[in-house]
Amino acid sequence: MKESESIVFVVDDDAAVRDSVQRLIASVGLRVLTYGSTREFLNGKRPEAPACLVLDVRLPDASGLELQRELAEANVHIPIIFITGHADVPMSVRAMKAGAVEFLTKPFRGQELLDAIQDALAKDRVAWAQRAQMAELRARYDSLTPREKEVLKLVASGLLNKQIGAELGTSELTVKTQRGRVMEKMGAESLADLVKMSEKLSSSSTTYK
Amino acid sequence: MEKIPSTRQLASTILRFGLAVALVAAALSLTLLLQSVVSTAGFLFFYIAVVVTTWFAGRWPGGLAVVLSALAVAYYFTPPVHSFEVDRQSLPVFIEFAASSVVVGWFSSWRRQAEAELRYARDELQLRVAERTAELSQSNEQLLAEMAERKRAEEAYFEAQAEVARMTRMSAMGALAASISHEVNQPLAAVVTNADACMMWLSREPPNLEEARTAVECIAQQGTRASDVVQHIRAMFTKATPERAKVQLNDVIREVVTLVEGAALRNQVLLQTELAAELPATIGDRVQLEQVIVNLMLNGIEAMSNVADRPRRLVIRSQMRDTGDVLVAVEDLGVGIDPKNEKRIFDAFFTTKAQGMGMGLSISHSIVEAHGGRLWASRNRDYGVTMQFTLPVERENTL
Numbered sequence: 001m002k003e004s005e006s007i008v009f010v011v012d013d014d015a016a017v018r019d020s021v022q023r024l025i026a027s028v029g030l031r032v033l034t035y036g037s038t039r040e041f042l043n044g045k046r047p048e049a050p051a052c053l054v055l056d057v058r059l060p061d062a063s064g065l066e067l068q069r070e071l072a073e074a075n076v077h078i079p080i081i082f083i084t085g086h087a088d089v090p091m092s093v094r095a096m097k098a099g100a101v102e103f104l105t106k107p108f109r110g111q112e113l114l115d116a117i118q119d120a121l122a123k124d125r126v127a128w129a130q131r132a133q134m135a136e137l138r139a140r141y142d143s144l145t146p147r148e149k150e151v152l153k154l155v156a157s158g159l160l161n162k163q164i165g166a167e168l169g170t171s172e173l174t175v176k177t178q179r180g181r182v183m184e185k186m187g188a189e190s191l192a193d194l195v196k197m198s199e200k201l202s203s204s205s206t207t208y209k
Numbered sequence: 210m211e212k213i214p215s216t217r218q219l220a221s222t223i224l225r226f227g228l229a230v231a232l233v234a235a236a237l238s239l240t241l242l243l244q245s246v247v248s249t250a251g252f253l254f255f256y257i258a259v260v261v262t263t264w265f266a267g268r269w270p271g272g273l274a275v276v277l278s279a280l281a282v283a284y285y286f287t288p289p290v291h292s293f294e295v296d297r298q299s300l301p302v303f304i305e306f307a308a309s310s311v312v313v314g315w316f317s318s319w320r321r322q323a324e325a326e327l328r329y330a331r332d333e334l335q336l337r338v339a340e341r342t343a344e345l346s347q348s349n350e351q352l353l354a355e356m357a358e359r360k361r362a363e364e365a366y367f368e369a370q371a372e373v374a375r376m377t378r379m380s381a382m383g384a385l386a387a388s389i390s391h392e393v394n395q396p397l398a399a400v401v402t403n404a405d406a407c408m409m410w411l412s413r414e415p416p417n418l419e420e421a422r423t424a425v426e427c428i429a430q431q432g433t434r435a436s437d438v439v440q441h442i443r444a445m446f447t448k449a450t451p452e453r454a455k456v457q458l459n460d461v462i463r464e465v466v467t468l469v470e471g472a473a474l475r476n477q478v479l480l481q482t483e484l485a486a487e488l489p490a491t492i493g494d495r496v497q498l499e500q501v502i503v504n505l506m507l508n509g510i511e512a513m514s515n516v517a518d519r520p521r522r523l524v525i526r527s528q529m530r531d532t533g534d535v536l537v538a539v540e541d542l543g544v545g546i547d548p549k550n551e552k553r554i555f556d557a558f559f560t561t562k563a564q565g566m567g568m569g570l571s572i573s574h575s576i577v578e579a580h581g582g583r584l585w586a587s588r589n590r591d592y593g594v595t596m597q598f599t600l601p602v603e604r605e606n607t608l
Contacts, residue, residue: 014395016431020402023424027409027417058391085394106398110405 005049006121010034011041011064012056012083017106021054021083024110025117038067050128052101052120054113057084057091065091068098077127079120083108134200140186141201148185151178155191156198225266229274232258237281244286252282252306259310263317271314279307367475389442396435403427452494455603458527458535459484461495465502466525469510473523478510483526489602491535493580498600501573501584505539505596508569511562512543512593519592530599534582538597545594546586554586573598 008025010032012018018034025032035041039061041053055064062070068080079101084091092103101123102116144152147168154164161179165172188194236254243254255278263271284291287299295303407424410417466480473480506523513521524540546554553559555574560567570584577584577598584598 014399016399016427016434017395017402020399020406020424020427020431023420023427024402024406024409027406027413027420083398085391085398106394107401108398110402110409113402 005031006125007031007033007047007049007051008054008117008121009041009046009051009078010054011036011038011059011067012054013037013058013060014056017056017083021113024113025054028114030117030121038062038064038070041067042070050121050124052079052081052117052124054081054083054117057082057095065095065098068095068100072098077124079123081113081116081120083113137186137197137200141197143185144182148178148182151175152182152186152194152198155179155182156195225270226273228266229258229262229270230277232262233274233277233281236278237285241285252278252286252310255282255306256310256313259314260317263314264321267321268314268318271318275307275310275314278310279303282306389438392438392442393435396431396438399431400428400435403431452496453492454495455490456493456495456498457488457490458498458537458600459488461498462502462525462527462537465499465506468499468503469506472507472510476510476514476521478513478521478523481522481524483524485528488527488529488535491580491600492603493600494576497576498580501576501598502537502539504569504573508596509539509541509543509594512541512545516543516592529602532599534599534601536597536599538595540589540595541593542589542591543593545588545592551586555584 008030010018010021010025012021012034013036015036018036022032022034033044033046035044038059055067057064059067064080064082064084071078071080080095080099081102081104082092082095082100083104083106085106095103101120104112104116141149150168151164154167159167161175162172164179165175168175182188183194186194186197188197233255236258239254240252259271259274259278262274280293283293283295283303287295287303289296403424407421407428410420410424462482462484466482470480472478502525506525509523513523519542522542524538526536526538526540528536528538530536547561550559550561555570556567559571574584577600580600582598582600584596586594586596589595
């Protein structure tokens with residue numbers, strides 16, 4: 001995944017600050033999208049890519065801290081860098097506790113912001129890769145027939161083919177064939193690999209049975 | 210232990226009845242003695258015996274005395290003599306004696322009881338008076354304690370009031386400071402970020418001069434914006450156009466004196482006014498001029514709050530000057546101004562008070578100057594400072 005694919009969102013109501021931040025970020029070759037309010041940001045269409053959000057705390061409609069909470073509630077995981085004109089300790093503690101990457105007080109140095117942005121993007125790239133991997137795994141799992149899913153579950157729980165056959169009321173030979181198909185569809189190279197995949201699926205989803 | 214009171218009681222009973230016997234015996238002897246001298250002695254001594262017995266020994270010994278006297282009279286003085294019989298002829302005399310002695314005894318006993326009751330009532334009265342006095346002195350003490358408590362509460366109230374006023378001022382200042390810092394910080398943030406962005410664009414290979422130029426232009430713009438903010442704040446503090454109307458300074462001073470009287474009283478400062486008899490009107494903003502005088506007077510009062518070796522006196526004076534303007538002077542006997550601070554007392558945010566904001570004299574100074582006058586401080590010969598300001602008087606056609 002190339003760096004230029006990453007996006008930095010900037011939300012600040014002060015046009016001068018917003019533009020200067022955009023100019024700074026653009027100077028290192030990152031894509032920047034700016035917004036004047038939290039509403040604008042929420043309503044706007046965001047490209048699907050690893051990203052981070054540079055967010056002013058004091059905003060006219062809803063504060064940056066509120067936006068942070070709203071995003072968390074909507075299950076949008078995007079690393080946030082707060083910038084504020086008057087940082088007080090409780091505010092920064094609240095922001096950091098809610099998962100902010102960095103909390104910068106205006107006026108800040110350009111390098112501080114750029115470093116924070118690189119950190120945030122690296123974090124999001126990892127998360128992005130994990131999510132992509134998970135989606136792939138999920139798609140493979142969904143391609144299994146109901147019977148194959150059952151077989152996968154029993155294999156993963158450590159039963160032998162013979163025991164699985166007894167459990168499902170089929171012959172050992174049938175189980176062996178189905179098991180081969182499961183391995184193939186899931187792209188598993190070994191039994192251990194398959195068990196690992198099964199664990200990942202069960203930890204990420206409650207619908208996995 | 211319980212026997213002792215009963216023994217004593219018995220002894221007292223014996224003594225009381227013994228008294229009856231003894232007195233009757235004495236009465237008998239005296240009557241017999243008298244009879245040997247005069248032929249008919251009468252029964253006076255027996256009456257006395259009955260009365261005295263009843264008086265000192267009570268009703269029952271009195272009764273015994275009556276019975277014994279009757280027996281003695283029947284035996285010795287009614288025929289037949291030396292017999293307890295009483296013949297028909299002397300019966301009326303005997304009955305008269307018996308009845309009389311009963312009546313006399315009863316009367317004595319009644320008097321005695323009345324006396325006792327009276328004494329009891331008197332004792333009771335004394336007791337009540339004592340109790341009442343004790344109650345009164347107690348409630349008096351309570352009243353004094355309550356008064357002291359009230360005084361304390363009043364002092365606490367004044368202190369709390371001053372504290373609230375200070376807190377309000379400070380929180381207003383805090384809010385103002387936060388707002389100012391935000392207003393100034395925004396352009397500053399843009400300046401710093403643009404400068405850094407400019408450096409970044411210039412250090413690219415090849416440098417992007419167009420972006421760098423834009424960034425520098427923005428820096429200039431935002432610098433101007435910051436300075437505008439600062440100017441705006443300054444304008445907010447010094448109201449540009451004060452109200453202009455005729456103002457009688459003596460009236461303003463009198464009004465201010467009533468305003469600061471409370472503060473003077475609390476600090477045990479004597480207020481003294483020496484106002485010029487006839488003072489021409491000046492032109493200006495009455496409220497602002499009031500503010501100046503209040504400020505100077507409160508400063509003077511505060512300067513004397515720790516003075517103990519001389520009277521705490523604040524004089525406010527108005528006079529017409531030869532130069533044709535009006536002078537108002539506020540003279541205190543306080544701690545004075547440290548020479549090293551003399552030049553700074555009119556600076557904003559300069560203060561020597563623990564809880565001061567350093568705005569009072571600065572604002573007063575700018576108000577007086579806006580009125581075309583002058584405010585200055587001068588040291589008194591002995592103690593304290595005189596703060597004074599001049600204002601031009603109203604000329605014809607100036608309004």
